Structures are given as C-alpha cells and as structure tokens.
Amino acid sequence: MKYKVFRNTKYDFAGEAYAKVYPNLHKYPATMIPQIGIEVLKELNINNGILLDPYCGSGSTFASAIEVGINEMWGFDINPLAILISYGKFTKLNPELLETYMSKLQNLLYSKLELNSSLLEKAIPKVSNLDYWFSPCVIKKLATLKIELENIPDENIRRFFTIPFSETVRECSFTRNSEFKLYRIDKNDLDSFRPDVYGTFFSKLKSNILIYKSFYYPKLKYTNKINLNNKAFEPINSHYDVVLTSPPYGDSRTTVAYGQFSTLSNEWLGHSIARKIDNLLMGGKKNIGIYSKGIIGHFISEINRIEKKRALEVSSFYDDLEMSIRQVAKSVKLGGKVIYIVGNRTVKNIQLPTDQFVAESFENYGFKHLCTYERLISSKVMPSQNSPTNKTGFKVNTMLFEYIVICEKINNS
Ligand SMILES: C[S@@+](CC[C@H](N)C(=O)[O-])C[C@H]1O[C@@H](n2cnc3c(N)ncnc32)[C@H](O)[C@@H]1O
Numbered sequence: 453m454k455y456k457v458f459r460n461t462k463y464d465f466a467g468e469a470y471a472k473v474y475p476n477l478h479k480y481p482a483t484m485i486p487q488i489g490i491e492v493l494k495e496l497n498i499n500n501g502i503l504l505d506p507y508c509g510s511g512s513t514f515a516s517a518i519e520v521g522i523n524e525m526w527g528f529d530i531n532p533l534a535i536l537i538s539y540g541k542f543t544k545l546n547p548e549l550l551e552t553y554m555s556k557l558q559n560l561l562y563s564k565l566e567l568n569s570s571l572l573e574k575a576i577p578k579v580s581n582l583d584y585w586f587s588p589c590v591i592k593k594l595a596t597l598k599i600e601l602e603n604i605p606d607e608n609i610r611r612f613f614t615i616p617f618s619e620t621v622r623e624c625s626f627t628r629n630s631e632f633k634l635y636r637i638d639k640n641d642l643d644s645f646r647p648d649v650y651g652t653f654f655s656k657l658k659s660n661i662l663i664y665k666s667f668y669y670p671k672l673k674y675t676n677k678i679n680l681n682n683k684a685f686e687p688i689n690s691h692y693d694v695v696l697t698s699p700p701y702g703d704s705r706t707t708v709a710y711g712q713f714s715t716l717s718n719e720w721l722g723h724s725i726a727r728k729i730d731n732l733l734m735g736g737k738k739n740i741g742i743y744s745k746g747i748i749g750h751f752i753s754e755i756n757r758i759e760k761k762r763a764l765e766v767s768s769f770y771d772d773l774e775m776s777i778r779q780v781a782k783s784v785k786l787g788g789k790v791i792y793i794v795g796n797r798t799v800k801n802i803q804l805p806t807d808q809f810v811a812e813s814f815e816n817y818g819f820k821h822l823c824t825y826e827r828l829i830s831s832k833v834m835p836s837q838n839s840p841t842n843k844t845g846f847k848v849n850t851m852l853f854e855y856i857v858i859c860e861k862i863n864n865s
Pocket of ligand 1: 480481482483484485506507508509510511512513528529530531534683684685697698699700701710732733734
C-alpha cells in the first residue's frame with residue numbers, strides 16, 4: 453500500500469446513532485455521521501475559514517462545521533432533494549414563526565372545503581405513472597397541500613415545510629418504504645393502504661420543528677453563511693480552507709440509487725430532471741475507455757479480464773472522481789486541507805482501493821498525503837458483500853470499513 457492506513461477506533465463511534473448530535477429532518481441514503489467530521493476537524497485544529505462539501509447530500513458536513521465554529525459553508529449536490537434538506541437544517545429561522553405557520557396551515561386544511569378541481573388539476577405535477585404510485589385520494593390531498601405550501605410567502609419557511617411534504621409524498625405513495633430503490637408494495641396490499649396524508653405531514657412537521665428547535669437553532673447564527681448549489685461542483689481558484697466530504701462509493705446503479713430514492717419527491721416538487729438524476733451523478737455516464745492510470749488502473753484491468761462491461765462502468769466512476777478532485781484541488785488555498793471519507797467497494801471480488809486513489813489523485817494535483825484512518829462502519833446502510841477469493845493482493849468483502857483520507861495543499865500545480 454503506497455499511502456499508509458491506520459486503524460483508528462476513535463472514529464468508529466460504535467453504537468452511536470446519527471441522531472445523537474444532529475437528527476436528520478428527512479431520510480437520506482448513506483449519510484455520514486456528523487461525529488466523524490467534528491472529531492477530524494478538531495484533530496486538525498480547524499475552527500474557522502471557508503468549508504466546502506462538493507457532494508453535500510443532506511448536509512452532515514455542515515453540522516460538523518458548525519459544531520467547531522466554522523462560519524462559512526459551501527455545498528454542491530445534483531439532487532434537488534439533498535439541497536432542500538440541507539437548506540432546512542442550516543437556515544436560521546425563528547421557531548415561533550414556524551409554529552405559527554403550522555397552526556395557520558392546520559386550520560386552513562382541516563376547515564377547508566374542497567378546492568375546485570381545475571386548481572387541483574394544475575397543482576398535480578408531471579409524475580410518471582402517477583396512478584401507479586398514488587391512489588386518487590392521496591393525489592388530491594397532496595395537490596391541496598402543495599397549493600397551500602406554495603402560498604407561504606417566506607421562502608425559508610416554505611422550504612422548511614417542503615421537507616415534511618417530501619417525506620409525506622414518499623410515505624403515502626405505494627413505494628416500499630424500507631427500500632431506497634423504487635419498488636411498489638405488494639398488489640394484495642394496495643386496497644388496504646389508506647394513508648392519512650395530512651396526519652403524516654403534520655406529525656413530521658411537528659417533529660421537524662422540535663428537532664430544529666432543540667438541535668439546529670441553538671447552534672446556528674444569523675451570521676452563518678451557507679451557500680448551497682443544486683449542481684455539480686464548480687471550481688473557484690484558491691477559495692476554500694477546508695474540504696470535508698463523503699463522496700458516493702460508486703455509481704448509483706450498482707451502489708446507492710440517490711436519484712431513485714428521491715424520484716417521487718423531486719417530481720412532486722416540479723424538478724424535471726427527477727428521473728435522470730442517477731445518470732447525472734458520478735459514474736452515471738457510459739465510458740468508452742478503461743481507466744488505466746495509477747494504483748487503481750491495475751485493479752480495473754483485473755476486472756476487465758473478468759468482464760469488460762463492469763470495468764467500463766467502474767472506469768466511468770473513477771474518471772469522474774478524478775476530474776472532480778482536479779477541480780476541488782485548484783479551489784483549495786495553499787495550506788488548506790481536504791478530508792475525504794470513502795469506501796473501498798468490491799467489484800467481481802476485487803476490492804477497489806478508493807482511499808489510495810484519492811490520496812494519489814490529490815498528490816498529483818499539488819497536495820501531500822498526511823494520513824488515512826480506517827474506521828469500522830457501524831450504522832451506515834450500505835450494500836456489503838462477502839465472497840471468498842484466493843487471489844493474493846485482493847482482499848475479500850469490504851464495506852465493513854471506511855477510510856478517512858487527509859491531505860494538505862503544498863503547491864499550486
Ligand atoms: C454519500 S452521499 C453524501 C451524504 C452526505 N454526507 C450526508 O450525510 O447526507 C453522496 C452525495 O453525492 C451526490 N452526488 C453524486 N454525484 C455527484 C456529482 N457529480 N456532483 C454533485 N453531487 C453528486 C449524491 O446526490 C449524494 O447526495
């Protein structure tokens with residue numbers, strides 16, 4: 453191994469749930485527990501400057517940043533749902549105002565006569581196979597709720613309320629809620645599935661307000677700057693002091709389907725790219741060449757010997773990750789640190805050393821590798837695989853550990 457890895461049990465946070473420091477406001481796949489970021493930022497003595505997360509998801513990195521006193525945070529994610537959740541958690545809002553709006557909305561919805569059908573018709577978004585995923589009664593209630601949410605004049609409050617709306621869309625649809633991919637519940641269960649749309653919404657909203665009030669609001673300052681971007685990362689030369697991120701482990705099709713998880717919500721929220729997201733994420737496009745550079749090249753060529761198609765898919769991911777690292781590298785100030793939390797997934801029984809790839813790529817772009825910690829994954833929901841191989845040099849299984857790769861920028865190459 454070119455870049456040394458230290459097993460560091462401090463970062464296991466064994467048995468600790470995500471919810472311990474900052475409970476999430478919405479389910480999201482493969483979240484990072486903020487405790488890791490808090491600990492690593494403290495270890496590196498980082499407590500100010502501008503922080504970037506180029507794959508911010510539901511914003512765990514920002515929770516870590518706030519905890520150590522960082523004031524300015526930038527995030528990018530192609531998935532609109534991810535950006536919505538991050539905004540909800542890290543925008544300073546008056547909780548009393550949230551409660552006032554909630555009561556107003558309750559009065560309105562529970563006392564209201566039905567909205568006229570042409571208005572409702574207009575509020576129903578372009579959801580592919582709408583009737584396959586929602587009952588007529590649920591569609592009507594979701595559309596009514598959506599109209600009322602759109603009438604909330606304050607953008608920040610509207611966003612905060614849209615988070616439980618999105619969870620309600622998911623929970624009141626015929627999706628199997630325990631899955632990240634879109635699967636419909638059993639045919640025999642369709643008739644008996646009669647969700648209470650408003651009840652679900654208000655119970656989630658209430659709980660979110662409570663979480664926000666107890667965990668986020670006390671830590672947020674009106675002077676916090678949070679700059680969230682619903683797009684792939686765009687570089688700014690020498691702008692960031694620290695990058696803390698947990699990129700995807702691989703392409704969405706064969707690892708975590710962030711887009712599919714969010715499809716129905718994103719469609720109800722009017723995002724026309726909803727069904728295309730997984731193809732837009734890292735590794736989502738088809739490669740025509742095999743990635744052959746550096747340490748990872750050898751492992752991909754082994755996969756290529758077994759199955760070219762898989763080797764091309766894997767190549768697409770590493771092509772994208774390398775390109776992104778190049779952009780991130782030039783955006784970090786001299787002396788700035790990058791912290792990447794990655795997983796070394798197994799494809800065709802070959803473990804891909806993404807930690808080595810990240811360290812090597814940053815070294816190619818003006819950084820020095822400082823250290824890599826190995827931590828045990830205890831609470832992340834990820835696919836894991838365990839199949840024997842007797843090839844030397846290739847470990848079996850794998851998603852049991854994650855790697856915290858830390859590098860420092862030493863020159864502007
Ligand atoms: C492991 S998740 C991040 C989770 C996050 N740390 C959290 O705790 O919620 C990776 C994120 O990367 C996003 N993503 C994947 N490819 C991307 C790309 N090319 N540009 C921006 N975001 C991307 C996905 O949408 C997903 O939200």
